[in-house]
Amino acid sequence: MTFELRHLATLDAVAEEGTFGRAAQRLGYTQSAVSQQIAALEKAVGGAVFDRPGGPKPVRLTPLGAVVLAHGRELLAGAARTAEAVERFNAGEGRVDIGTFQSVTNEILPPVVRRIRDEHPAADLRLFEEETDPPLSDGFDLLFFDGRIGGEVEQIKVIEDPYVLVARRGDFPDGPVPLEALHGAPMVAQPPICDQARVERVYAEAGVAPRIVFRTADNRGVISMVRAGMGVAVMPLLALDLRADNEILCTHELLPALSPREIYLAWHAGRTLSPLARRVLDITLEVTKDIAARWPLSAGGGSRGGHRG
Incomplete structure (x- = not known):
């Protein structure tokens, strides 16, 4: 069987409204478009889904139509839930796992987390603090590290x-x-x-x-x-x-x-960042820019060195 969600939505509208005309008004279609979609659905399922008495009398579901509608409503509800979940995801909900270490945990991440919470109260942020060299990037959406990371990662220096x-x-x-x-x-x-x-x-x-x-x-x-x-x-x-x-x-x-x-924020190369992870990255760059602006201009410079912490 080959039919589309729009065919099921039309079936549901006709069943609730009782006529093709009222269903067309509800859906914003022409009456002929409703008739075409019901005809396509009946062809797909192999039989009539409505008894059509003619005249002003409302149409009624056939036994086959009742079966198709019952299962079709489950599909429509699932599609609605999927659409809602995608909308929430694109709006910044979801889960992001972040690898961090002491300095980032204490100074960078608090304002980042606070802003994410303000913007997306349902966001699920998970922070994991580790002290390893080389860094263990597996399992993280984003990873802070003090130095460039080798391997198949994309990274940006944040501060x-x-x-x-x-x-x-x-x-x-x-x-x-x-x-x-x-x-x-x-x-x-x-x-x-x-x-x-x-x-x-x-x-x-x-x-x-x-x-x-x-x-x-x-x-x-x-x-x-x-x-x-x-x-x-x-x-x-x-x-x-x-x-x-x-x-x-x-x-x-x-x-x-x-x-x-040099502190970097890294993620796996070739993997698309979720909107929430991308927002964490953008806010991190804003926060670290503000932090650096508060430091004395005379600090830094010279030959190479550093420590993790």
């Missing part, structure tokens, strides 16, 4: 995150600190993965060997140990929240400065 030296007030004079001043200095650092490995190579290439006294993947743990006097730290600005420590801690520019770490 350059400058590095600063974090120390207790008085440990160094005000102003920039020479990189060689870190030689032999006690230092609290992240584990040597991701960009932390790069920053330690920068130290080595410059002949600088800090004395690592503690490693932790927790940004707050790094700051806590610096506050306690265990050592200094070199961290990107996104990893810092020194608002409660202004009287104890301060930041210094390093000379020569480490180049900023």
Whole structure:
């Protein structure tokens, strides 16, 4: 059998209205168009779907017509649900799984999530924080990572995150600190993965060997140990929240400065982003532009380096 949803919709309208003329008015068709669609449906199902008494008397469903209408209404209802779901999807509903890490979770994603919630209250956002090198992109619609990702992915750089030296007030004079001043200095650092490995190579290439006294993947743990006097730290600005420590801690520019770490947002190459995922990407670019605009103009620049966090 070959028939279309419009044939079933016409069958339903005629059955409810009782005449081809009233069904045509309801559907916005001509009466002849309604007759043609019913004829096409009857040809497809192999028999009459209406008894036509003629004159002003209403038409009535035949037994075959009742069967076709009962199942046809199920198809029409399913098509309506599908159309509604597609409309919601195109309007930004659905689910997006996002891979993230500490700095992005704490500084970038909160305003992104807030704006998505305001625009699309029914959106289903799932965040998964991981500390891996290389990144595990499988299972994510979008993935944040501090550095370019190899393999079959598309990616866009969302922000350059400058590095600063974090120390207790008085440990160094005000102003920039020479990189060689870190030689032999006690230092609290992240584990040597991701960009932390790069920053330690920068130290080595410059002949600088800090004395690592503690490693932790927790940004707050790094700051806590610096506050306690265990050592200094070199961290990107996104990893810092020194608002409660202004009287104890301060930041210094390093000379020569480490180049900023580059944070990318990636997705699988060749896969179409959903409207919701695309909106997350667009809002992320707006949020990171605002964040970068608030940073000191003097931060960043110099040779390569970085760490994840």
